[in-house]
Amino acid sequence: MKRSSTLALVTVAGAAIIAYSWYSNNTEAVTDSDIFTSVSDCISSGVAEATCKARFGEAMTTYAQTAPRFVTKEDCEKDYGAGQCATAPTAATGETVATDNNTTTTAQASQATSGSTSYFMPMMMGFMAARMMQGTQSAASAAPLYGCAGGGAAGASCYSSNTGRSYYARTGAAAARAVKTPVAEFRSGNRAGFNVIPRGGSAIKSAVRSRGGFGSTGRGYSSRSYGG
Amino acid sequence: MQRIKVKERPNWRKSAEESGFKYHTIDNLPYWDETAYYAFTLKEIEEQLEYPSQELHQMALDIVARAVRDEEILKRLSIPQTAWDAIASSYNRGDRSLYGRFDFAYDGNGPAKLLEYNADTPTALYEAACFQWSWLEELMASGTLPADADQFNSIHDRLIAALSSIAAGKTFHVSCMSESEEDMGTASYIQDCGKLAGLTTEFVDIQDIGLLTDGYFCDQNATPIELIFKLYPWEWMLGDSYAANLGDTPTRFLEPCWKAILSNKGILPLLWDMAPDHPNLLPAFFEDDREKWALGTSFARKPLFSREGANIMLMKDGAVIDRADGAYGGEGYIRQALANIPCIDGNYPVIGSWIIADEAAGIGVREDTTPITKNDSRFLPHAIIG
Numbered sequence: 001m002k003r004s005s006t007l008a009l010v011t012v013a014g015a016a017i018i019a020y021s022w023y024s025n026n027t028e029a030v031t032d033s034d035i036f037t038s039v040s041d042c043i044s045s046g047v048a049e050a051t052c053k054a055r056f057g058e059a060m061t062t063y064a065q066t067a068p069r070f071v072t073k074e075d076c077e078k079d080y081g082a083g084q085c086a087t088a089p090t091a092a093t094g095e096t097v098a099t100d101n102n103t104t105t106t107a108q109a110s111q112a113t114s115g116s117t118s119y120f121m122p123m124m125m126g127f128m129a130a131r132m133m134q135g136t137q138s139a140a141s142a143a144p145l146y147g148c149a150g151g152g153a154a155g156a157s158c159y160s161s162n163t164g165r166s167y168y169a170r171t172g173a174a175a176a177r178a179v180k181t182p183v184a185e186f187r188s189g190n191r192a193g194f195n196v197i198p199r200g201g202s203a204i205k206s207a208v209r210s211r212g213g214f215g216s217t218g219r220g221y222s223s224r225s226y227g228g
Numbered sequence: 229m230q231r232i233k234v235k236e237r238p239n240w241r242k243s244a245e246e247s248g249f250k251y252h253t254i255d256n257l258p259y260w261d262e263t264a265y266y267a268f269t270l271k272e273i274e275e276q277l278e279y280p281s282q283e284l285h286q287m288a289l290d291i292v293a294r295a296v297r298d299e300e301i302l303k304r305l306s307i308p309q310t311a312w313d314a315i316a317s318s319y320n321r322g323d324r325s326l327y328g329r330f331d332f333a334y335d336g337n338g339p340a341k342l343l344e345y346n347a348d349t350p351t352a353l354y355e356a357a358c359f360q361w362s363w364l365e366e367l368m369a370s371g372t373l374p375a376d377a378d379q380f381n382s383i384h385d386r387l388i389a390a391l392s393s394i395a396a397g398k399t400f401h402v403s404c405m406s407e408s409e410e411d412m413g414t415a416s417y418i419q420d421c422g423k424l425a426g427l428t429t430e431f432v433d434i435q436d437i438g439l440l441t442d443g444y445f446c447d448q449n450a451t452p453i454e455l456i457f458k459l460y461p462w463e464w465m466l467g468d469s470y471a472a473n474l475g476d477t478p479t480r481f482l483e484p485c486w487k488a489i490l491s492n493k494g495i496l497p498l499l500w501d502m503a504p505d506h507p508n509l510l511p512a513f514f515e516d517d518r519e520k521w522a523l524g525t526s527f528a529r530k531p532l533f534s535r536e537g538a539n540i541m542l543m544k545d546g547a548v549i550d551r552a553d554g555a556y557g558g559e560g561y562i563r564q565a566l567a568n569i570p571c572i573d574g575n576y577p578v579i580g581s582w583i584i585a586d587e588a589a590g591i592g593v594r595e596d597t598t599p600i601t602k603n604d605s606r607f608l609p610h611a612i613i614g
Contacts, residue, residue: 002273002612003379003590004361208438208450213470215435218405218460221555225351225410225536225603226460 037126055142059127063144073120080122084147122146229336231572261606267613280508281581281588305494306559311466314474323484332579335570339507348491354417356592357383360609378612381590390585392425400427404459445479462488515561527563531556536603
């Protein structure tokens with residue numbers, strides 16, 4: 001036989017990233033401009049572009065470092081809703097993962113036969129910016145938001161945070177954005193997020209000297225693909 | 229080799245979407261096309277495609293071995309002098325390669341002729357390795373294809389095996405320009421293969437890469453990069469501002485830097501010079517070589533650096549019969565004898581023959597309605613029948 005023998009149809013890029021818009025409810029005093037489904041959503045709410053990008057970046061960093069990880073997809077979806085979770089990258093030994101009964105366990109990276117273990121984490125569906133977080137103790141000025149469990153329309157319009165709180169938008173303006181839209185701005189960021197594992201204890205051994213030294217030549221070519 | 233019309237699977241778009249193969253249709257035109265397939269005999273596959281691919285790859289490696297010690301060759305390929313050290317040290321260290329793709333003109337009669345070697349950043353990988361594979365399995369299961377049909381395609385198995393060996397013990401980073409959905413597809417598939425090989429993998433956009441004070445490149449979280457697959461051509465890397473830091477870095481790359489020698493169309497005249505009259509080679513010369521006149525007024529002119537057919541011009545009997553626009557060509561051109569690309573029902577197929585970790589591993593067929601295969605040429609599946 002001249003073909004692969006072991007291939008179960010592999011998916012590219014794991015789960016698709018889809019962020020919702022939201023519509024009214026009132027469990028928290030939140031206004032439209034505090035919760036954003038994307039950077040462009042943030043900008044169209046009247047916030048300065050630089051601020052939106054900075055807050056989004058902060059939320060992404062927090063997301064990558066602190067998003068809960070689960071042993072099974074079911075456990076993840078129980079907290080964050082059906083279809084709201086994606087496969088997390090292979091966990092490093094010693095990483096803390098949340099389990100169904102709200103205790104934490106320590107991952108054993110070598111327990112699977114392949115030497116790796118899959119985890120699941122909620123997808124980042126939006127972010128909360130500083131204004132609404134003034135009352136909290138958090139030092140961060142932006143935080144990632146995930147889906148909500150609960151199902152139905154309420155679940156679909158609901159966002160939850162790392163603290164477990166749920167938030168709903170409540171003005172009419174948000175209803176206009178109730179159509180699900182892919183959030184292009186999230187794509188590279190979320191890919192990065194999915195693949196970042198907090199490495200407890202493994203300190204970065206060297207300081208960053210510079211960034212962004214690759215890519216300028218490629219940006220000079222407009223193409224659908226930079227490969228060939 | 230035959231082109232055989234066949235019924236599309238009713239749900240293939242859905243399964244493509246679900247598996248993340250979202251560029252199956254581009255600008256409302258099909259990219260994945262299963263309204264027909266190419267049928268090969270096992271003899272055609274092995275004797276006309278597999279063994280020649282293996283041999284040509286070995287010949288290409290022989291050229292690399294010469295080039296890293298011969299400045300004249302590097303100059304001929306318009307490789308900047310600042311990059312010579314990085315290229316030579318990657319070769320002398322024995323940095324291993326993961327993949328590459330030969331493109332052949334082949335009509336089932338006579339030997340396949342090498343059009344070019346995409347040795348650095350080939351794409352159309354997932355569709356060849358996986359989607360084509362599931363197409364075959366499903367058509368065999370439904371009885372449309374005979375139960376003893378086969379496919380020259382162990383790409384997936386070999387990618388995983390190669391990564392588990394090349395990247396053993398390392399965190400495996402994967403990178404591309406993430407605004408390109410198609411490149412994200414290819415890079416993500418490589419990342420998936422890394423995961424299946426048991427590796428810890430991380431993605432970083434090529435533009436987010438940083439440099440640490442100890443010489444390692446790093447990702448967006450300042451994590452040092454030990455080994456990175458980059459779907460971004462070496463000639464661009466060598467033109468970017470970090471080029472000066474490539475010589476000393478402990479970061480390792482897939483493809484390795486020495487692939488800059490092979491991903492250059494100048495490899496075609498070098499191969500011809502090394503093995504004139506090889507059955508799988510077309511006569512080829514550098515544009516500034518007087519010998520080019522041996523080709524007369526019928527030839528293909530190709531830029532040294534070019535992808536997806538860009539800036540290729542086909543001249544027949546002194547008249548331009550096809551040309552593709554693009555932004556390449558500044559570094560020079562080569563001329564290659566015109567290949568006889570068969571035209572079947574108005575379609576011009578080109579065979580992409582994959583090399584994975586130095587082994588011929590499978591093929592994919594691209595079709596265009598013109599003789600130049602471009603980035604919107606359709607991908608058709610193939611089967612080995614008989």
